[in-house]
Amino acid sequence: MADDTRLRRTYRYRIYPTVRLRLALEAQLGFACQLYNAALEERRYAWRGRRRSVTLYEQFRELTAVRAAKMGPPNMSCSAMRDPLRRLDWAFAAYFRRVKEGVTPGYPRFRSVRRYDSLTWNSGWGVRDGRLALPGIGQIKVKWHRALPASAVVRTVTVRRVAERWYASFSLRVCGSRQGLATQLPAVGLDLGIHHFATLSTGEQIPGPRAYIAAMRRLRIAQRRLCRREKASHRRQKARLLLARHHERVRNHRHDHAHKLTRRMVCDFGLIVVEDLNVGGLARGRLAKHVTDQGWATFLRMLEYKAAEAGARVIRVPPGGTSQACSGCGAFVPKLLSERIHRCPQCGLIIDRDMNAARNILRLGLSRQASTWPTGACVA
Ligand SMILES: [Zn+2]
Structure with a gap:
């Protein structure tokens, strides 16, 4: 490995948005999901109708009109609005790669708002007084359970909702030290x-x-409970949250x-x-x-x-x-x-x-x- 290797690393921290901040985050996630689905619709339509591929940069340009019309949550940054379009572009890149490799490809799908759980900012965000400041949202309390490496160059921050808990992941580059x-x-x-x-x-x-096998029983019970609950009911939502928590625990164990x-x-x-x-x-x-x-x-x-x-x-x-x-x-x-x-x-x-x-x-x-x-x- 070369000496000047700059490694890409992710540092994840739990964040604690207040109710107001959480609603603002959810509004931006919801709009990002709409943008994702609209962009997918456009690509599908262009391909079916005219056999034409729409590029990421064409979709970026269309975003200008969306922003000029003041659509979306107030003060949602351009960086945050570009993120779903970029993700869609990756989904298509992965799809075409699979087609090329001859693997059965799954065409990029429409996403449900409920499952659209993360948003990335690559500019406009910052850390002020130990709080994460996001454009159009505000300053969110962060639990800094460990310090970011001193030599790090932080590129992006991704905020993610996991079983109604919120996390911020900082993607950064650190120098490969202690070589040799x-x-x-x-x-x-x-x-x-x-x-x-x-x-x-x-x-x-x-x-x-063996976290999964050990937690299997609890997972099965939680899964069964979810199935019994009436669709769209409040209790079903609670059961879903419980199941998601179990899965998160398993993931934490493994990590x-x-x-x-x-x-x-x-x-x-x-x-x-x-x-x-x-x-x-x-x-x-x-x-x-x-x-x-x-x-x-x-x-x-x-x-x-x-x-x-x-x-x-x-x-x-x-x-x-x-x-x-x-x-x-x-x-x-x-x-x-x-x-x-x-x-x-x-x-x-x-x-x-x-x-x-x-x-x-x-x-x-x-x-x-x-x-x-x-x-x-x-x-x-
Ligand atoms: Zn032998």
Whole structure:
């Protein structure tokens, strides 16, 4: 990784809008949703009728007329109004990318106001006296549970509603510091699995958060309650909120687990080798519930940015074959998914299946690094 790497990071804080501020936020979210749907309608119509694509910049220009006509909540900034149009443009970009890749694409859909939960400002906002100042809304109290990094250049702020709680996420760029410091630290191979969240080539096994499975019962009850409630009723709304809270808890559990584990990894190791898993593909398969529960994608993303900050290196090696090969002699030892122990008839090696895989992953990673990685750094 280059020395001048500027990492994109997000710092999220809970915010506490007063009733008046909350209503102002909701008004702007509602208008953003309308803009999103109107812009989508325009693109659909232009394509169906005249086979013409409407670009983001054309839609930006039309926004000028909307603003001149004083539509939307008072003082809603241009930046906030452009945001839904930009999001729609991303949705179309993703759609065309999927078409190109030959994956079944889902056409961008109209959004319901109830589910339109976030809005991004990339200018016009600020922090005054420790409060988040948003144009057309006001100054909102922020719980600064940790400081923003001193070297950070904050680009945008996104305000999001999650189960009737509000959060502000600051997207910023920080410099990848401490480059090269970690090269003295040992290398490790990491096997991500269903049985254990991760198995290290050192033999250590790390249990997963399993938050979803554990919270399953409570989720099921909350889901059932929601289904019983009459549509559009006040009690249904309460049940929906409760369900959303459960989901949020699960998400927090998973993030907490990933944060702690990735921090430990980049502190203890200088080179971390992982399998380049197709998490999206796995999450659609038979083991889907377990895969999404373990949160591998989140874990790998965190591992990569924390490693870059700490000067550690993460290498992804192609998956496949790592559990079948013997890490002692390289012999091919086929086994079923249910066989938990690796027994090699060639060299007599008997170790845990996942540990065998982790060692193979480490060896694969080191073989790619041979010239730059100090020998002897390998933990066998
Ligand atoms: Zn062997």
